[in-house]
Amino acid sequence: xxxxxTGGGAGGLSRxxxxxxxxxxxRVLAAARAASTFWRERxxxxxxxxxxxxxxxxxxxxxxxxxxxLRKDSLGDVQAEVPPFGGLLGVPVEQLARIFxxxxxxxxxxxxxxxxxxxxxxxxxxxxxxxxxxLNCFSYHLTPAGFMFxxxxxxxxxxxxxxxVGQQELQIRVARAVGAVxxxxxxxxxxxxxxxxxxxxxxxxxxxxxxxxxxxPPTLRERIAGHGVDVYQAYGTADVGLIGYECGHGAxxxxxxxxxxxxxxxxxxxxxxxxxxxxxxxLLEETYPLLRFGTGDLSALLxxxxxxxxxxxxxxGWLGRAGxxxxxxxxxxxxxxLEAAMAGLAGVERWRAVVERDxxxxxxxxxxxxxxxxxxxxxxxxxxxxxxxxxxxxxPAGSLPAEGPxxxxxxxxx
Numbered sequence: 492x493x494x495x496x497t498g499g500g501a502g503g504l505s506r507x508x509x510x511x512x513x514x515x516x517x518r519v520l521a522a523a524r525a526a527s528t529f530w531r532e533r534x535x536x537x538x539x540x541x542x543x544x545x546x547x548x549x550x551x552x553x554x555x556x557x558x559x560x561l562r563k564d565s566l567g568d569v570q571a572e573v574p575p576f577g578g579l580l581g582v583p584v585e586q587l588a589r590i591f592x593x594x595x596x597x598x599x600x601x602x603x604x605x606x607x608x609x610x611x612x613x614x615x616x617x618x619x620x621x622x623x624x625x626l627n628c629f630s631y632h633l634t635p636a637g638f639m640f641x642x643x644x645x646x647x648x649x650x651x652x653x654x655x656v657g658q659q660e661l662q663i664r665v666a667r668a669v670g671a672v673x674x675x676x677x678x679x680x681x682x683x684x685x686x687x688x689x690x691x692x693x694x695x696x697x698x699x700x701x702x703x704x705x706x707x708p709p710t711l712r713e714r715i716a717g718h719g720v721d722v723y724q725a726y727g728t729a730d731v732g733l734i735g736y737e738c739g740h741g742a743x744x745x746x747x748x749x750x751x752x753x754x755x756x757x758x759x760x761x762x763x764x765x766x767x768x769x770x771x772x773x774l775l776e777e778t779y780p781l782l783r784f785g786t787g788d789l790s791a792l793l794x795x796x797x798x799x800x801x802x803x804x805x806x807x808g809w810l811g812r813a814g815x816x817x818x819x820x821x822x823x824x825x826x827x828x829l830e831a832a833m834a835g836l837a838g839v840e841r842w843r844a845v846v847e848r849d850x851x852x853x854x855x856x857x858x859x860x861x862x863x864x865x866x867x868x869x870x871x872x873x874x875x876x877x878x879x880x881x882x883x884x885x886x887p888a889g890s891l892p893a894e895g896p897x898x899x900x901x902x903x904x905x
Contacts, residue, residue, distance in 0.1 A: 504761040505754030505768065505792045507746045507804055508550055515775040516549065516751065522581035523780040529569065529578050530782065533558060550751065560759040560771055560785040564825060566730070567595045576600065581777045591635040591729065594823050594878055599635050599729045602778035608635070608732030609749045610643035610701075613725035616738045616745075617701045619673050621648030626666050626697065628654050628676030628684075629704075629821075635729050636704065636821070640675040649673065656680070663688045666695050674700035677821050678707045678715065678722065679852045685718040686851075694718070701725050701736075704821030706809050711852045726806065728786055731774040735806045741797040743805030749775055752806075754792055757813075759783070767791045769813040770806070787813050817900050819846055820854045824877055826898045829858075832876035838864030841891040844881075848902040856881040861888035 520539070523530035537557040539549075549555055561569070570577035575590065575598040582602075584590075589601040601607050619625065625644045631637035631653055644651050652671055654662050663684060665671075674681055674697045681700055688695045700715070703725045715722045723737040726744050734752065735744030746752050751773040753761045762768040770788045774781040789810040797805060817824055824846075833842050840862035847855045858873055858881045860866075866883040873881050 503764060505764050505766065506550065506761045507752040507792070509746075509748040509751070509775075509803070512748075512751055512775060513549055516773065519581075519773075519775055519777055519780045519782075522777040523782065526581045526780075527578045530780065533782075556760060558783050560755065560769075560783045561781065562785045563597075563728070563730070563787050563823075564595070566784075567597045570598055571596070574598075576779075579779065579781070581780045587778075589635075589638065591638075592633050593635075593729045595825050595828065597730070600779050601635060601638065602776065606642050606646040607778075608639045608642065608727065609747055610639050610725060610727065610733050611646040612747060613701050613723070613733060613736035614640075614643050614647055614649075614673075614675075616736050617723035618699050618721070618739075619644065619647055619649055619701070623647075623649045623673045624652065624669050624671045625649045625673035625675060626652045626654050626662065626671040628656060628662070628674065628680055630656050634822075639727075639732065640701070644673070644675070659684060659687055663691075663693060663695065666697065667693060670696050672696055672698050674702075674720070676700075676702065677704045678702040678711055679705060679820075679854070681720070681722070682711065682715055682852060685715065685720065689718065699723070703727065705818060705854065708852070714852075724808075726788075726809070728772075730779075731772050731781055731784060731786075734770065734772060734786075738797065738799045738801060740799035741795075741805070743793045743797075743807055745797065745801050745805050746803045748803070751775065753783070754790060755785075759785075764792050764794050764804075767810055785813070789813055817846065819856055819879055822878055824856075824879065828876045829873065829898065832872040833860075833869075836864050836868060836872055838862045839869065841888055841893065842869075842897060843891050844898045846898075846900045846902060854902070858883045859886045859891060860884075861886055861891055 538554040587600045588603045591599040627640050629636035629640055641651050697720055700720055700722045707724050726735040727733040733747045735746050737744050753771040754768040755771045756762050756768050767789055770786045770790050772784050791807040793805045793807055829844050833839055839860050842860040845857045849855055856879050870883045
């Protein structure tokens with residue numbers, strides 16, 4: 492079964508199984524059963540038999556829908572039962588290339604193969620070619636994004652500058668000195684580099700970029716394009732790698748061939764094509780067999796074929812979050828992390844966390860608190876808990892609600 496699917500073409504359900512996907516899924520299910528009590532119990536409870544019983548049409552059947560969605564915000568709890576991967580790994584740990592940890596103490600494996608996360612497809616669609624010098628401004632520290640794009644660029648024969656984050660003046664000098672024509676990183680950081688270089692009358696040679704980790708609203712895309720840079724979005728997670736990418740010929744992001752994608756309602760049932768739901772992904776990789784993994788992101792499938800001719804359907808784009816977890820400056824932020832940090836502080840009577848977007852399209856995390864606690868202590872506690880440096884403001888107790896949500900996301904993406 493290929494394409495978006497069941498029920499017939501554009502009038503069907505929001506589900507994408509890539510060419511050869513069910514045969515690959517058979518091998519993934521066998522690896523999951525062999526390696527993991529967690530998956531064996533889930534598969535048995537859903538009525539999904541041994542790998543030899545998996546036939547054509549599996550993804551369309553009731554047993555598959557009976558397999559519960561594994562939510563991203565619960566993955567850390569599952570892994571904590573049998574550290575570091577909760578028994579979810581399909582190969583011995585010794586066969587991995589690297590182990591990363593994302594916020595919330597979620598461990599992410601890197602398999603031993605080249606371009607393990609498949610992001611080279613996104614770079615190739617954006618025009619990256621052999622010999623291009625690429626400024627990689629994703630972090631190489633603990634989280635995998637830096638290595639994801641490093642491996643992708645190297646798979647295409649690009650020369651990588653592992654810039655990471657920070658030290659903008661140094662990055663500008665290096666990018667100019669080496670003639671970096673490509674960029675990978677957050678779109679807001681790319682704009683900051685471009686505008687800082689332009690204000691110093693030292694424009695950057697960057698001409699194409701692949702960005703991810705935060706939304707790319709039209710106003711931000713236009714400001715980047717104003718510096719002569721063609722910018723493309725990629726979409727993925729630290730857990731499953733690439734999910735979708737822009738081709739530059741039409742709206743939306745093509746779904747990657749390394750995953751099965753469903754757009755689901757809160758009960759885990761695929762919605763009709765065009766309707767909004769949660770992006771649920773099954774990774775077709777035996778190293779880490781994630782089955783029906785709920786990303787927490789909302790999107791919809793575009794039914795119209797793309798002018799570029801690629802056969803895969805496209806995601807409409809990021810349309811919000813399904814649960815409490817959100818992403819700030821490319822980092823997942825869980826309200827429970829903030830609650831734990833603030834609970835450990837003496838002298839905080841009430842508090843509220845607010846995320847806003849400034850005029851330069853940068854995320855701002857602000858902690859408002861009432862009480863005699865030291866603002867620097869509040870800043871240090873939050874930064875240690877969530878890896879983000881917040882603004883901290885002491886306010887009168889009466890300005891903060893005694894009850895209700897302590898976390899507000901006030902960002903707008905139009």
